[in-house]
Amino acid sequence: xxRTPDLGTAVWRKxxxxxxxxxxxxxxxxxxxxxxxxRDSKNPxxxxxxxxxxxxxxxxxxxxxx
Numbered sequence: 006x007x008r009t010p011d012l013g014t015a016v017w018r019k020x021x022x023x024x025x026x027x028x029x030x031x032x033x034x035x036x037x038x039x040x041x042x043x044r045d046s047k048n049p050x051x052x053x054x055x056x057x058x059x060x061x062x063x064x065x066x067x068x069x070x071x
Contacts (some may be wrong), residue, residue: 009055010037019046033061 014036026032032049034042043054052064 010040010042012042012053015042017044017049 012034016036017032017034019030019032030046032046034044036055037058038044039058041056041058043056043061047054
């Protein structure tokens with residue numbers, strides 16, 4: 006069984022910490038219960054990293070403390 010979600014209709018959003026530039030940020034897809042798909046905004050048709058939701062939450066909490 007594949008854990009990779011169907012990203013064909015994914016809604017992507019940029020970080021609120023982005024400086025507003027067109028291609029300088031990570032994007033995450035919203036609406037997936039167990040995983041967080043992440044991609045490079047400079048290459049939206051490129052590979053996607055799919056991270057377990059708890060691991061993503063830990064990463065964000067760590068990054069915000071910095």
